[in-house]
Amino acid sequence: MQDEEHYWKVVSQRSCGREFRPGFKEHSGNYRMTSFQAAILRGQLAALKENAPVIDRNGLALDGAIAEAPGVRPLRRNPHINRQCGYAFVFLYDRATFDGLSAAAFRQALSAETGVNFGTTYTPLSHSEVYYPQTKKRHHLSQSYLEAITPSRWPLPVTEDLWQNAR
Amino acid sequence: MPARRSAPGLLTEAIGKIYEQRKELLKAEK
Numbered sequence: 001m002q003d004e005e006h007y008w009k010v011v012s013q014r015s016c017g018r019e020f021r022p023g024f025k026e027h028s029g030n031y032r033m034t035s036f037q038a039a040i041l042r043g044q045l046a047a048l049k050e051n052a053p054v055i056d057r058n059g060l061a062l063d064g065a066i067a068e069a070p071g072v073r074p075l076r077r078n079p080h081i082n083r084q085c086g087y088a089f090v091f092l093y094d095r096a097t098f099d100g101l102s103a104a105a106f107r108q109a110l111s112a113e114t115g116v117n118f119g120t121t122y123t124p125l126s127h128s129e130v131y132y133p134q135t136k137k138r139h140h141l142s143q144s145y146l147e148a149i150t151p152s153r154w155p156l157p158v159t160e161d162l163w164q165n166a167r
Numbered sequence: 168m169p170a171r172r173s174a175p176g177l178l179t180e181a182i183g184k185i186y187e188q189r190k191e192l193l194k195a196e197k
Contacts, residue, residue, distance in 0.1 A: 058174075065175035069182035098189050106185065113181035 055086035062089050071097030095165065103165045124159045126151045 005024070012018055013026035033041070063074035073092040077084060093103050107118040125131050133139055134150045147153065 061173075061175045062178060065178040066182075069179045070186045072182055098186060099193055101189055109185045109188075110181055113184060114177060 052083065052086070056083050059084060059086050059089060063091075066091040121163050124156055124163055126154045126156050126159075127163075 008021040008024035009026050011020050012024050013028040014031035015028075016030050017025055017027040019025045063077075066072050066074045071094045073094070075090055075092065093106055095101060095103065095106075098106060103120070107120065110118045123129070128151065131151055134146045139146060139149060
């Protein structure tokens, strides 16, 4: 963090708004890490240093493979980002090049060919089987409020198309 | 002993194979 004032604000905010440096108090909750979590994190940070460049190289190699194959495209890489997040490998599928073959059938075929499972995006919250904020007692303020926060009330055609067809 | 294939190479090949098979299938249906 480059800005020291910002640093002390964050320090205060993660620790119930305590004033560790005079003048810097950000009222908040307890976001302090436990000693056990810190111990795990130290190991993970050491591993990250070694693994991140490897994951990045692998991602670039897979992007290259996708760029050479028909009907698929790698995701655009912003030249200002020197290392892309390697959480999951993603590419775009063009159904038209495969004469209308559904993305689901393509994924199934690719999984069968490679022995690696290819899935789609996470389920949108509007279709989630576990995200029901409206069932929580604390939200029972009024009927209109409950209706307003019910995720399934949102029609999200673009999201749903990406989820189902990943075009 | 065959040379060890690289994962990117297999990926390109697998997609190409699906593409070709799709074309063949549609040709056969016509």
